[in-house]
Amino acid sequence: MKIKALAAMQAAAPLQPYSVERREVGPHDVRIEILYCGICHSDLHQVHDDWKGGIYPMVPGHEIIGRVAEVGASVHRFQTGMLTGVGCLVDSCRSCGPCQQHEEQYCVSGCVMTYNSYERDSKTPTFGGYSKQVVVDERYVLQVSDKLELSAVAPLLCAGITTFSPLKRFATKPKSRIGVMGLGGLGHMAVKIAAAMGHEVCMLSTSAKKAADAKRLGAHDFVLTTDADAERRLRRRFDLILNTVSAPHDVGAALNYLDLHGTMVILGAPPHGTQLHPGALIGGATQVAGSLVGGIKQTQEMLDFCAAHHLTADVELCGADEVNTAFARLRKNDVKYRFVIDMQTLN
Secondary structure, eight states, X not given: OEEEEEEESSTTOOEEEEEEEOOOOOTTEEEEEEEEEEEOHHXXXXXXXXXXXXXXXXXXXXXXXXXXXEEOXXXXXXXXXXXXXXXXXXXXXXXXXXXHTTOGGGXXXXXXXXXXSXXXXXXXXXXXXXXXXXXEEGGGOEEOOSSSOHHHHGGGGTHHHHHHHHHHHHOOSTTOEEEEXXXXXXXXXXXXXXXXXXXXXXXXXXXXXXXXXXXXXXXXXXXXTTSTTHHHHXXXXXXXXXXXXXXXXXXXXXHTTEEEEEEEEEOOOOSSOOOOOTHHHHTTTOEEEEOOSOOXXXXXXXXXXXXXXXXXXXXXXXXXXXXXXXXXXXXXTOXXXXXXXXXXXXX
């Protein structure tokens, strides 16, 4: 099937109309008419090949909300007309340890990402949600509640699960003390979800103008880390820090904010590595961890949690013809807090 889409034809090229080939619906497939697709900061990195290995033409998009248009003969969980979501991955080996533990994102042989990846045949490139339709195996399709604004649900498929997953893993005690570094697409969802879980949430920022927004989103406190007394106020304060900063910064300094045995989880991906002195870990028996989105089962849990607590992303809706403008603004961090494309405007 030839499907209309938006693609970058080469690294750093503007997105332009393009036609992608979608496979026919197989026995276990679901064909989805895409309604909305979020613009993740990683879309910008991928299009510009900042992380190298870009596959072009590239159709970005892994925050997909749509309705089922067709199901395969063996599909029983989905019916035509149902609201569905597709996140960051669309396949995996299904048999390795991580896959068996519902952590398909860590598939030993490599999961198939929604775009800029190859199908299991290692030859067919995947194309993402900046398109009119997508065909996905039912195992990697998610059920979406109709209780929430659908355009604002789209970013939950990345920003939502990326912050939900480490909170479930590391914030294991009631009312954990959570620090959130960086108030952007990830950070604003970290604040909302952590607060809804009942934790004590503090936003850590280098920008005083973000204080009011942090409180509006649910943060119980805001600390300007550039203040002279910030280090004193923050020392040994947190059980967990979610570090969503994607710009170069001093990770070691923030480790002093962790209490004994505390954990910092790295969620942002700066373009260059950072140096970390071992003493920053040894002195407080702290640890630095990473986390990559979440598996399909946990992503469904996140969507259900957000529906139950009426949580969505703060979004700015744009038309298909405004995507390049949105990319330019995103590069300047000029968005609160996620652009979402109305894919019905792609003609």
